[in-house]
Every structure is written in C-alpha cells, then in structure tokens.
Amino acid sequence: MTDLERKTSEEVAATSTEAAPEEADIVFEVEGLRVHYGSKQALKDVDMRIYRNRVTAFIGPSGCGKSTFIRCFNRMNDLIVGAKVEGRIVYHGEDLYANGVDPVEVRRRIGMVFQKPNPFPKSIYDNVAFGVRVLGLKDDLDGRVERALRQAALWEEVHQRLNDNAFGLSGGQQQRLCIARCLAIDPDVILLDEPCSALDPISTSAIEDLIDQLKKQYTIVIVTHNMQQAGRIADHTAFFSVETQPDGHRTGVLVEYDRTNKIFTNPSDARTEGYVTGRFG
Amino acid sequence: MIAEAPQRGRWAGLVFQCFLVFSLAVGVITLIVLFGQVLIDSQGYLDTSLLENPPSALPELAGARPAILASIYLAVLVFGFSVPIGVLTAIYLEEYAQKERWYNRLLELNIQNLAGVPSIVYGILGLAFLVRGIGLGRTLLAGSLILTLLVLPTVIIASREALRSVPPSIRDGAYALGATQWQVTWRQVLPAAIPGIATGSILALSRAIGETAPLLLVGAVTYVRFDPTLTSAFTALPVQIYNWIKQPQDEFKLLAAAGIVVLLVMLLVLNSAAILLRNRYQKRW
Numbered sequence: 001m002t003d004l005e006r007k008t009s010e011e012v013a014a015t016s017t018e019a020a021p022e023e024a025d026i027v028f029e030v031e032g033l034r035v036h037y038g039s040k041q042a043l044k045d046v047d048m049r050i051y052r053n054r055v056t057a058f059i060g061p062s063g064c065g066k067s068t069f070i071r072c073f074n075r076m077n078d079l080i081v082g083a084k085v086e087g088r089i090v091y092h093g094e095d096l097y098a099n100g101v102d103p104v105e106v107r108r109r110i111g112m113v114f115q116k117p118n119p120f121p122k123s124i125y126d127n128v129a130f131g132v133r134v135l136g137l138k139d140d141l142d143g144r145v146e147r148a149l150r151q152a153a154l155w156e157e158v159h160q161r162l163n164d165n166a167f168g169l170s171g172g173q174q175q176r177l178c179i180a181r182c183l184a185i186d187p188d189v190i191l192l193d194e195p196c197s198a199l200d201p202i203s204t205s206a207i208e209d210l211i212d213q214l215k216k217q218y219t220i221v222i223v224t225h226n227m228q229q230a231g232r233i234a235d236h237t238a239f240f241s242v243e244t245q246p247d248g249h250r251t252g253v254l255v256e257y258d259r260t261n262k263i264f265t266n267p268s269d270a271r272t273e274g275y276v277t278g279r280f281g
Numbered sequence: 282m283i284a285e286a287p288q289r290g291r292w293a294g295l296v297f298q299c300f301l302v303f304s305l306a307v308g309v310i311t312l313i314v315l316f317g318q319v320l321i322d323s324q325g326y327l328d329t330s331l332l333e334n335p336p337s338a339l340p341e342l343a344g345a346r347p348a349i350l351a352s353i354y355l356a357v358l359v360f361g362f363s364v365p366i367g368v369l370t371a372i373y374l375e376e377y378a379q380k381e382r383w384y385n386r387l388l389e390l391n392i393q394n395l396a397g398v399p400s401i402v403y404g405i406l407g408l409a410f411l412v413r414g415i416g417l418g419r420t421l422l423a424g425s426l427i428l429t430l431l432v433l434p435t436v437i438i439a440s441r442e443a444l445r446s447v448p449p450s451i452r453d454g455a456y457a458l459g460a461t462q463w464q465v466t467w468r469q470v471l472p473a474a475i476p477g478i479a480t481g482s483i484l485a486l487s488r489a490i491g492e493t494a495p496l497l498l499v500g501a502v503t504y505v506r507f508d509p510t511l512t513s514a515f516t517a518l519p520v521q522i523y524n525w526i527k528q529p530q531d532e533f534k535l536l537a538a539a540g541i542v543v544l545l546v547m548l549l550v551l552n553s554a555a556i557l558l559r560n561r562y563q564k565r566w
Contacts, residue, residue: 079456081381108459118450121473130468131458178454185458 024051027189027219028073033087035068035077041245042068043252045087048238050189055211055220057234057260059227060275064240065252066223067115070191073221074110075103108135111182112191116198117174119166119181124158127166127177131185144184152180153210172203179210190214192222196229208233227276230260237263239272316545322538331539335506336521340532345540348521351421351509352490352547355517358425359432359489364482366429367436368471371478374437375444376466396434403431404498412499419500421515427495432485439481443474476562483555487548493519518544 028050035043043065050056058066068077075096077083089096096106119127128145137144145162149155154176158169166177175195182190192211196204211220211233224230230237238257242250256263256272267273326340334344370392378385407427417423447470455465502514509515516524518540525537 074457076453076457079453081379104459104461107457112457114450114453114457116450118448118454120451120454120469130455131460134455134458134460134464134468181454181458 024054026050027052027091029088029090031088031090033069033072033085033089035065035072035086036084037080038082040249041251044243044254046254048254048257050219050221051236052219053215053217054235055215055222055233056236056238057230058221058223058238058240059225059230060240060252060255061242063250063252064242066238066240067193068252069240070112070193070221070223073189073191074107074112076107076112078103108185109187110189110191111185111187112193113175113178113182113195115194117171117178119169119174119177122166123163124166124169124177125162128180128184131181135185148180148184149177151183151214152176153206153213154180170203172199172206175199175203175207176210179207179214183214187218189219189221192220194223194225197225204229227264231264234260236260239263239267239269239275241271241275319538319541319545322535323542324535326536326539327542331536331543340530340536343525343533343536345518345521345543347505347508348516348518348540349543351505351515352518352544354421354509354511354515355425355428356486356490356551358422359428360482360486362425362429363433363436363485364478367433367482368440368478370433370437371440371444372466372471375441376462376470392434392437396438400431400492401494401498403427404495406430407495407499418512419502419514420512421509422511423499424496424515424517427499428489428492431492431495432489435485435488436482439485440474440478443477443481444470446477447473476558480555480559483551483558487551487555490547490551491519491544493517493523496520497523518547 026049028048030046030048030050033043033046034041046069058070060066071077072085072089073096075085077085085097087097091106091110095101120130122130125145128148129141132141132144146155146159149158154173157173158164158177161168166174169177175198179190179195196207199207208229211222214220215235222230222234236257237260239255240252241255243253244250256267256269258268263272264276267276330342331344332349333346334342335347336345337343374385374389374392378388380386404427407423407430411417411423411426412419417426451469451473452465455469460468496517497520500514502516505514505516507513522537522540522544525533525540528534
C-alpha cells in the first residue's frame with residue numbers, strides 16, 4: 001500500500017458512522033474455544049465478542065474453520081460423531097456448553113440457515129410451520145407463517161400457492177423460505193452459513209438486502225466465501241486462516257477481528273492484508 | 282487411419298451388444314416360455330371353481346379356495362408383523378445407534394447374514410421353537426410368524442436403505458429449528474422414507490408368498506377343505522401346487538398349472554404395486 005492509499009483508508013475508517021464494537025450489547029462472549037474432530041484440531045483458541053443487532057461476518061480460505069466455528073453457536077457440532085468443543089461461549093451470561101444446557105433449547109433461540117437451500121419435502125406452508133409446531137405453539141399458526149414469509153420478503157411471491165411443494169421454488173426463493181422457517185420461531189440470533197454460495201447474483205442481492213433489514217431486529221452471524229459480500233453487509237468481520245501443524249494437520253485460527261472497515265482498509269495483520277487484497281487465498 | 286480405429290471399436294461394440302441381448306434373452310425367453318406353457322396347460326382348469334371350491338379327490342371338482350385364502354391371510358399377517366418391527370429396527374440402526382460401538386456392528390453383521398440364511402433353516406427353527414417350543418401348533422399363526430422371521434432381515438435392509446437416502450440436510454434443517462431427535466425422526470425422516478420402505482417391504486412380502494419349504498416344516502398340510510382361521514391348520518397356494526404336482530393323475534398336473542397362474546397373478550399385483558409406489562414418489566431432492 002502506498003502512503004496515499006493508507007491515508008485514504010484511515011480517513012474512511014475515521015469517518016465511518018458505524019458503532020464501535022464496545023458501544024453495543026454483547027450477545028456472545030467466546031472464550032478459548034477449541035474444536036477437535038477425533039484427534040484432529042479443527043479450530044484453535046478463539047476469543048471473540050458478537051454484538052447485538054450487528055452483522056458479524058467470518059471470512060477466510062477453505063478449511064480455516066469458519067463453518068466449524070459458526071456451528072458451535074447453536075451446538076450443531078454435537079450432531080457430528082467425534083466432534084469435541086472446549087472452551088466457553090457465554091450467551092447472555094450463560095455458557096452454552098455448561099453441563100445441563102439442552103442443545104434443543106439453544107437451537108430454539110439461535111436459528112441457522114445452511115449453505116445449500118434445504119427445504120423439507122413438504123408444502124411451503126408446512127415448511128414455515130414446522131418449527132412452530134415443533135415448539136407446540138398452536139395459536140395463530142396462519143398469522144405466524146404469514147409474518148415470517150413477509151419478513152423474509154417472500155410473501156408476495158408465494159401467498160397464492162402456500163400448499164405447493166417447496167421444491168417448486170427457485171433456489172433463491174428456497175433460501176428465503178429457509179430464512180422464513182427460521183424467523184417463524186422468533187429466534188434471537190440468526191446464523192447464516194454461506195447462504196448465497198449456491199445462488200445467482202440477483203438472488204444473492206435479494207438475500208443481502210434482507211439481511212440488512214433483519215439486523216434491526218436480530219443479531220446476525222454470517223460465514224461467507226465472498227469478501228465483497230462481507231464488505232457490503234457486515235459491521236464486524238473476523239478473518240480466519242489455516243495453520244499447518246508440524247504433523248501436517250491443518251488447523252483454523254482466528255487472525256484478526258475488527259470493524260469491517262478496518263479489516264478491509266487497514267488490517268493490523270499482514271495475513272489479513274494479503275487475503276483482503278487478493279494476494280493469497 | 283482415422284477411419285480404421287473406430288472400425289475396430291465398432292466390431293467390439295457390436296459383439297458386446299450381442300452378448301447383452303443374449304443375456305437379456307435368457308431371462309426373458311425362459312419366463313415367456315414357462316408362463317406360456319403354464320397358461321396352455323391350465324386351459325379348462327382356470328375357472329371360478331378353482332377359486333371357489335376346496336380341494337377334492339376328483340380333479341374336475343378340485344379347487345384351491347382354502348389355499349388362496351390362507352395365502353392372502355399369510356400376506357396380511359406377515360406385512361402386519363414384519364413392517365413395524367422391521368422399520369423400528371431400521372430406525373434404531375440408522376438414527377439412534379452409535380455405529381462405532383461393537384454391539385451395533387455385530388447386530389448389523391448379523392442382520393446381513395440372516396438375509397442369506399436358506400428358508401428351510403427358518404422352517405426348522407419354526408418347527409422347534411414356535412410349533413413345539415411355545416406350543417403354537419401347526420397353525421396359520423405359526424406359519425405367518427416364521428415367514429415374518431424370514432422376510433424381516435430384507436425389510437430391515439430395505440428400510441435402512443430408504444432412511445439413509447433421506448439427505449442429511451433435512452435432518453440438519455429440522456435440528457436447527459429446535460426439533461428433538463424424536464421429532465426429527467417422526468416428522469421429517471420417516472415420512473420422507475416411506476415410499477422406499479413400502480417398495481422394499483412389498484418386494485420382501487412377495488418373496489414370502491412364494492415360499493413353500495418353511496411352511497411345509499411348520500406343518501402346512503396339503504389337504505384342507507375348510508377356510509382357514511388364525512389357529513386352524515392351513516395350507517398355502519405354493520404348498521397346494523406342490524401337492525397337486527405330486528399326484529399321479531395328469532389332470533392334477535394341469536390343475537397345478539392353473540394354481541401357478543393364480544400365484545403368479547398375485548405376485549404380479551404385489552410387484553406392480555411396489556413399482557407404482559416407487560414411480561409415484563420419485564426422489565424429490
């Protein structure tokens with residue numbers, strides 16, 4: 001970077017109107033989080049704070065553990081045989097990995113949307129209603145389904161065919177349906193694991209607009225392969241990288257976590273700079 | 282040069298195609314000849330008296346009504362016993378069992394092997410354990426239980442296959458919405474697997490309908506003149522056919538041919554149901 005460029009980026013950072021991390025409420029306080037798959041360490045000692053009503057993005061090359069990390073927040077790694085999570089994730093003062101915490105309860109508050117749209121082989125209505133029914137909430141099911149579909153900006157497109165099979169929707173619509181499904185149970189946090197990687201640019205842009213809307217009400221954590229996407233939508237960005245151990249195992253590490261602006265224009269770590277300027281990864 | 286190389290390839294391809302057609306013909310022609318022969322032989326005996334009359338010493342009066350009824354009862358009972366047990370076993374093995382545990386691996390190996398055990402061995406087990414051991418006697422119930430044991434491994438294997446073909450992303454999606462394992466299994470995985478389970482179970486059932494050996498051992502008798510009940514002596518269509526073929530008079534052999542046509546029609550109906558189910562609920566992911 002030349003001096004001139006650096007100066008410009010510092011100015012950008014200084015004039016940024018986004019809140020500094022310290023000003024918002026903390027939703028997750030991650031302390032010394034390590035993940036092993038069998039004997040292989042997948043993620044090394046992560047410390048991080050996730051803030052309320054912010055979009056936090058995880059970026060990094062393949063195999064850097066960002067998907068592994070996001071799956072720790074709703075204990076999805078519990079479902080993988082041999083996965084072991086150590087350390088703490090404190091959620092509103094309560095450690096998600098403490099004894100006696102029911103992962104089912106955790107997942108009811110912390111929703112997740114996956115990389116590939118995965119609607120259930122059922123009608124559009126039943127897809128959205130599934131989570132509500134599972135929770136045993138019976139009153140005003142129609143209203144809940146409609147609200148969720150409206151929030152996910154899908155209602156106008158599907159309200160006349162709620163009983164059609166969800167597989168008839170386009171990929172982008174399916175992904176918004178998955179978001180609606182997650183919103184229907186009124187979560188506190190939404191985890192998005194590369195939600196746009198299987199979508200075309202127009203659908204991607206629709207989802208990004210949606211995320212921008214949703215952050216007013218929810219806390220959003222997103223894994224993305226696409227740096228520009230993180231630059232467009234995230235308030236905070238964490239850059240993960242891969243370290244090759246002496247025995248050849250590849251372990252993910254958190255390199256740098258800061259406001260998105262800072263990460264993209266004035267990173268503190270040379271590895272981050274190399275990645276965001278496209279020199280590696 | 283360019284023209285020669287594909288020429289050689291074409292000859293090899295042609296020879297290979299001939300082999301393919303020949304292999305196919307072996308099966309199809311045999312089936313057609315057999316079925317045609319049976320149909321011709323059954324002329325004059327394939328009538329309503331075959332369906333309505335009990336067996337008789339006189340070929341022109343003899344029918345297979347008790348045997349046909351017993352075969353239908355057997356089919357219903359075997360389906361009723363084997364599908365719930367088989368599906369629940371498959372759900373345990375696929376969804377609940379920790380696959381790296383030694384006892385689960387042992388169970389799995391056992392079921393694979395049981396599917397290959399000759400049916401006569403099941404017959405001996407049925408005779409020793411069901412008929413004499415717990416004293417069910419030579420009844421329709423004992424016969425249906427032994428056929429259930431016979432097809433259970435096949436039902437389990439087919440159901441596991443169907444459960445496994447439900448993509449993991451469906452399970453992940455349901456878990457991520459805060460569903461418990463019970464809810465994920467009963468509301469998402471099982472409904473998605475039902476077409477596969479039904480197809481596999483019906484095919485297994487059609488094997489049971491055609492079985493003779495184990496039924497002979499648990500005491501299906503060959504001359505039953507009354508309609509069967511759960512606790513009565515019984516015969517079954519394949520057993521009846523076997524008995525007619527053993528008779529010295531030629532007329533009984535023709536009667537057997539008519540019985541075979543009825544049995545084949547029953548099997549075809551079952552198999553078509555399986556195919557219809559499979560086509561109707563094609564994989565949707």
